[in-house]
Amino acid sequence: MAVLELHGLRKEFAGQTILHGLDLRLDDGEMLVIVGASGCGKSTLLRLIAGLELPSGGQIMLDGAQITERDPAARDIAMVFQNYALYPHMSVFQNMAYGLKLRHQSKEEINRRVTEAAELLGITPLLARKPRELSGGQRQRVAMGRAIVREPKLFLFDEPLSNLDARLRVQMRGEIRRLQQRLGITSLYVTHDQVEAMTMADRLIVMHQGVAAQIATPMEVFARPANIYVAGFIGAPSMNFCTGRLVGAGDEAALGFGAQVRLPGRFISASGNVTIGVRPEHLMLDPAGSPMTIDLIEPLGSECLVHGKLADDTAITMRLPGDRPAHDHLTISLPPSHLHVFDTESGVRLEAIS
Amino acid sequence: MRRRPDYLAHVILLFGVLIFIFPIWLMFAGATQDAGAINRGDISLLPRLSHLGVFMRALTYNGGVKGGVPVWHMLLISLAMALAIAAGKIVISLLSAFAVSFFRFPFRQVAFWIIFITLMLPVEVRIIPTYSVMASLHLVNSFTGLTMPLIASATATLLFRQVFVAVPDELVEAAKMDGAGPMRFLVDILIPVTSANLAALFVILFVYGWNQYLWPLLVATDPRYQTVILGIVQMIGVDQLIQWNMVMATTCLAILPPVLVVVLMQRWFVKGLAETDK
Ligand SMILES: Nc1ncnc2c1ncn2[C@@H]1O[C@H](COP(=O)(O)OP(=O)(O)OP(=O)(O)O)[C@@H](O)[C@H]1O
Ligand SMILES: [Mg+2]
Numbered sequence: 139m140a141v142l143e144l145h146g147l148r149k150e151f152a153g154q155t156i157l158h159g160l161d162l163r164l165d166d167g168e169m170l171v172i173v174g175a176s177g178c179g180k181s182t183l184l185r186l187i188a189g190l191e192l193p194s195g196g197q198i199m200l201d202g203a204q205i206t207e208r209d210p211a212a213r214d215i216a217m218v219f220q221n222y223a224l225y226p227h228m229s230v231f232q233n234m235a236y237g238l239k240l241r242h243q244s245k246e247e248i249n250r251r252v253t254e255a256a257e258l259l260g261i262t263p264l265l266a267r268k269p270r271e272l273s274g275g276q277r278q279r280v281a282m283g284r285a286i287v288r289e290p291k292l293f294l295f296d297e298p299l300s301n302l303d304a305r306l307r308v309q310m311r312g313e314i315r316r317l318q319q320r321l322g323i324t325s326l327y328v329t330h331d332q333v334e335a336m337t338m339a340d341r342l343i344v345m346h347q348g349v350a351a352q353i354a355t356p357m358e359v360f361a362r363p364a365n366i367y368v369a370g371f372i373g374a375p376s377m378n379f380c381t382g383r384l385v386g387a388g389d390e391a392a393l394g395f396g397a398q399v400r401l402p403g404r405f406i407s408a409s410g411n412v413t414i415g416v417r418p419e420h421l422m423l424d425p426a427g428s429p430m431t432i433d434l435i436e437p438l439g440s441e442c443l444v445h446g447k448l449a450d451d452t453a454i455t456m457r458l459p460g461d462r463p464a465h466d467h468l469t470i471s472l473p474p475s476h477l478h479v480f481d482t483e484s485g486v487r488l489e490a491i492s
Numbered sequence: 493m494r495r496r497p498d499y500l501a502h503v504i505l506l507f508g509v510l511i512f513i514f515p516i517w518l519m520f521a522g523a524t525q526d527a528g529a530i531n532r533g534d535i536s537l538l539p540r541l542s543h544l545g546v547f548m549r550a551l552t553y554n555g556g557v558k559g560g561v562p563v564w565h566m567l568l569i570s571l572a573m574a575l576a577i578a579a580g581k582i583v584i585s586l587l588s589a590f591a592v593s594f595f596r597f598p599f600r601q602v603a604f605w606i607i608f609i610t611l612m613l614p615v616e617v618r619i620i621p622t623y624s625v626m627a628s629l630h631l632v633n634s635f636t637g638l639t640m641p642l643i644a645s646a647t648a649t650l651l652f653r654q655v656f657v658a659v660p661d662e663l664v665e666a667a668k669m670d671g672a673g674p675m676r677f678l679v680d681i682l683i684p685v686t687s688a689n690l691a692a693l694f695v696i697l698f699v700y701g702w703n704q705y706l707w708p709l710l711v712a713t714d715p716r717y718q719t720v721i722l723g724i725v726q727m728i729g730v731d732q733l734i735q736w737n738m739v740m741a742t743t744c745l746a747i748l749p750p751v752l753v754v755v756l757m758q759r760w761f762v763k764g765l766a767e768t769d770k
Pocket of ligand 1: 151
């Protein structure tokens, strides 16, 4: 049960800044999921919190105590690694008990905790096995077990499911979430799987080049992305973007491909240049709309993805019911209520002024 | 998918085995002949089973020299020397490889290169200065003098470093988070995880120590420290008629311990190798 706070956490490697001053607060029992492209500093952030690296600046507080430079073992934090990092020469039981043994817990206590955790994870029959005699999913559970028995204040997960096949991933993702909620342990979870991020998170951090681009609930991030990067990163297939200019009273935009669209309100942008975002599922077929040339159709069963170009070569993706569109040429329009408006220069989301 | 046995390969292998086994067989057969017969050159490839007692007699044979120690004593000295060298080298190189692989300290690279350079200076190259150091420390004709200079070498350090570099970082970090300090990590995780390599290296180093010739020849002039390898050479160097059957019996005895070590440890490290593969 713990609250984690980061104040201006920075990390440089050889003069290159990887994390640019991150502020964050994790509430007790909260599951915070970090997503972001490869190399944006997700693992680095976890490793700083775990104490496996020391920050170049800023502070880490756990339950109000300064732990910025504390030894990893003294932090009361457990981590689940991507490749599980089980000790290959120890049995499942020994793997789970090792941390407790080093903390000089009594034999009975170790037995009790390991048995309980094994029960919880359904790995009791495996306790005597060595890691090499386990399947990927079972190893994953043991790695979880090793973290659970420590009864830590904070769980760190670094892409724990990325080595599993798709089905198992779906199953384990539910299990981890249930377990985390049941134990009520504050958790930070790194993934670059969007679905994992959306389904598991109480709140989401979208990281971009060492900066938290947005910190909010998954639905909030999806419905109101804070900037163009987040808008493009969250949601599959990605949001479509068209550049244009605000016209009239700021409640309409003239877009690059020749159309003029109504916006969901009045907007103000310093330069007048805006980028309009619309998700593939929100584009509408409209006989009076703008023409789109199709260059690829991806059938997904009950629906299909249509990739194509608008008049000014803007790439566009549309999600349509059925396995293919009825015509080779589509005419589409942008529904005002589903448009996201961003400032082209800064990339920041613009809100309608009332 | 089953393939039919490759007969040609087996024939070639068998031929190779014969080539290797022949001198050993000759040695074994020769040990059971008369000394005179071997000197005349008519050595039979058939061992005389009634003369197997020669191996027992060889154990107490003193090499045909006055004041010579019996062969069993030489074997013990060799065994102790080989064990000390293998164990000493493993301990030293394990620790130094541990230091250069897992710790960041000033001049780490320098330390590593200095260790590396000693590779170019085996005992044979630095034998005179080494001898003079041993002499000034009054370690000539002592067990320490016999083993210590042979223990200091970088080969094993380099091998261990390669093995340690291959240990996944996450394993190190998991141990750190579990609360293992450096020495705990070394003992609880690193040594067990690399035990297969340890076993393999032990075998190599044991054989290396057992086969030492030049250094013991210089530093162990007292018969009390005579190794079996030196003993055999000495048996051939006597003025009287060479007791070839004794020489060959002693040689047979002298190859037994290394063979035993290889056979026993091989099982262990092959098992270990199979285990690390996940
Ligand atoms: N020890 C290190 N020394 C130098 N640079 C490092 C070190 N560790 C990480 N980096 C750099 O920091 C950046 C962020 O790395 P990090 O591992 O945090 O990325 P990530 O977001 O976890 O990516 P992925 O999704 O691929 O795991 C990368 O550019 C990487 O090259
Ligand atoms: Mg990573």
